[in-house]
Amino acid sequence: MQWWHERTQREKAALVGLGGLLLVLCAVQFGMKPLVAYRLGAKTDFENAVALLAQVEADASEIEGLRSGAVARAHVEARTAVGLVASEQGLAITRLQPHENNDLDVWLDDVGSPALYKWITALQERYGISVARASIQKSEGGSVRAQITFAGGGAK
Numbered sequence: 001m002q003w004w005h006e007r008t009q010r011e012k013a014a015l016v017g018l019g020g021l022l023l024v025l026c027a028v029q030f031g032m033k034p035l036v037a038y039r040l041g042a043k044t045d046f047e048n049a050v051a052l053l054a055q056v057e058a059d060a061s062e063i064e065g066l067r068s069g070a071v072a073r074a075h076v077e078a079r080t081a082v083g084l085v086a087s088e089q090g091l092a093i094t095r096l097q098p099h100e101n102n103d104l105d106v107w108l109d110d111v112g113s114p115a116l117y118k119w120i121t122a123l124q125e126r127y128g129i130s131v132a133r134a135s136i137q138k139s140e141g142g143s144v145r146a147q148i149t150f151a152g153g154g155a156k
Contacts, residue, residue: 078104078150081127089119103132104150110143120148 007015079098086093086108095107108116116136123129132151136144 078102078127078129081123081129082106082150085119085122085126089115089122091115091119106146106148106150108146108148110139110141111146112142113144116144116146123150 004012079096082096082104083093091108091111093106094109095105097105099105113136120131124131129150131148133149135147137146139145
């Protein structure tokens with residue numbers, strides 16, 4: 001306190017003014033700036049969320065369209081779909097045998113295993129035709145022989 005009393009009136013006024021200025025500077029720097037930055041960040045986050053929602057809705061609409069197309073394609077006869085996809089991928093079906101319960105047996109000889117799996121995947125993705133049983137045997141030269149039974153004939 002003695003230090004304060006030893007100051008002249010002019011020095012006291014200058015020190016009070018400087019203290020007030022320092023108080024205002026701290027309030028702006030540590031109070032107002034973070035609040036403004038938070039508000040701008042929240043606004044940016046909201047705009048990003050709205051844009052993401054619009055993208056998700058557009059993607060959902062596209063997926064629904066693809067599902068509708070898949071249902072329309074599913075009406076293709078399983079036998080036709082199996083042959084069509086095999087010819088698209090250059091696979092030769094050795095034998096094809098339908099069963100009374102709508103299962104479908106397919107034999108392939110001398111086919112590469114990657115091509116076989118790609119063919120099965122394409123049938124599942126495009127036409128919903130699923131594999132019930134598979135017997136795959138390795139042949140000479142790295143190829144395979146396969147007998148595959150598709151459940152329920154796949155697409156109906």
